[in-house]
Amino acid sequence: MDRSVYPEAAARIRDHIRRTPLVPAAPTLPSSVPGTLFFKPECLQVSGSFKARGAFNAVLSLPDEVRRRGVVTASGGNFGAAIAYAARELGLPAEIVVMTGSTPYARARISGYGATLHVIGEHWDLSWEAGKALAAERGGALLHPFAQEPVIAGQGTIGLEILEEMPDVDTVVVAIGGGGLIGGISEAIKQRKPAVRIVGVETEACPTLHAARAAGHIVKIENFVTNVPILAARTTEPINFDLVERNVDELVLVPEDEPKPVAEWMWKNTGLAVELGAATAAAAVLNGHVRTRPGEKVVAVLCGSGTDGLGL
CATH class of the missing domain: 3.40.50.1100 (Rossmann fold)
Incomplete structure (x- = not known):
């Protein structure tokens, strides 16, 4: 996608959305997690998500x-x-x-x-x-929720905001459903800062992009049961697969039993009520699936709000 589509999208939607802040996880961050973790809380976005x-x-x-x-x-x-x-x-x-x-x-x-x-x-x-x-x-x-260019460009404005607020960010962690969010964020960031590491996160039950990367082509995940249905797109589309293959450095899998306790941790320690999809991205960092180093600046995108992890 052309470099200009992301700033054009940002200008087009500016009066209709919230510019969400970067929120430091400290001082609640577990000492077992090296580096400095920030959350991009799209759970605070209008309508409840990115x-x-x-x-x-x-x-x-x-x-x-x-x-x-x-x-x-x-x-x-x-x-x-x-x-x-x-x-x-x-x-x-x-x-x-x-x-x-x-x-x-x-x-x-x-x-x-x-x-x-x-x-x-x-x-x-x-x-x-x-x-x-x-x-x-x-x-x-x-309107396709993840495989149309205007949708992907809109999601990519998150990447622009991260770079504007934290130009020296090292790693950005994003949960994956169909691939529209990580496609837009990764392309917007890599066009400007190719050295930034982009990590995609899926659950073990529905590893749509992980399986596609391993196979070298788009696949469909059959006969699965997941605790995180919001991320359960059984397949992706060519535009998303191409963006992931071009821009995403790592794909990691999170066990199905991890997002819920992380959602509870987020509520108790940050006051953010995040859906299980957002908790999956946070779990990838907090539980060590994404390897970080001391001094590394990491941003985990919290894709949406919800109470599905809180038992409410």
């Missing part, structure tokens, strides 16, 4: 006559909420399909923003097929 960045950039990039017909998407929850929020703010109709495993919290947010909610499909790709059918039947722009 997805608002891509949602607004995608919707605002549509021609006026297309946008007026409304928008349709399928989502694990966060992109649906972001599109619903953007549609409400811009006065547009929205149809959102979510997986059967999506949380009540996510569904309530989508309905609360005024979108029409449909619960279809055990996995995201099945929900996406339902979304495509809805768009064909009822009209409206079909």
Whole structure:
């Protein structure tokens, strides 16, 4: 993607999103973790996650006559909420399909923003097929949650903000679902600071990009059970796979039983209520899956808010 798309996206969405701060984990950081850890709390973003960045950039990039017909998407929850929020703010109709495993919290947010909610499909790709059918039947722009350039560019604005606030950052850690977040962040950062290490994080049950990298091509993960359904995209798309292969230095896997206690730790020690996807990225650092060294500056992106790890 062209270098200019990221600052253009930042300018386009500036009045619609929050610029989230970098929050130091210290003094609560366990002494067993070398380096200095910071959190980029997109859990504080409008609509509850980083997805608002891509949602607004995608919707605002549509021609006026297309946008007026409304928008349709399928989502694990966060992109649906972001599109619903953007549609409400811009006065547009929205149809959102979510997986059967999506949380009540996510569904309530989508309905609360005024979108029409449909619960279809055990996995995201099945929900996406339902979304495509809805768009064909009822009209409206079909927006992909992770494999369209305007969406990826919007997510990449996080990378720009990290570099602006911490030009000497060493490592950025990002959880992976379909690959839109890490694709945008990694490309935006590597275009400007190629030496920054980008680490992608998946759960052991659904290692979509890890398996694709090992195979040398896109794969589909079958017959899995995960504790982190928000990250459970069974496959990725060529644009995301290409960005990951070009820009992501390491892919690590986190055991399924680790995100929940880390989400509890985050709430008790930082006051941040993060979803299990965000807790997966934090767990990768806090539990040593991402190797760090003394003095290393590490940023873990907390992709979204939620109570799924808190038992609420």
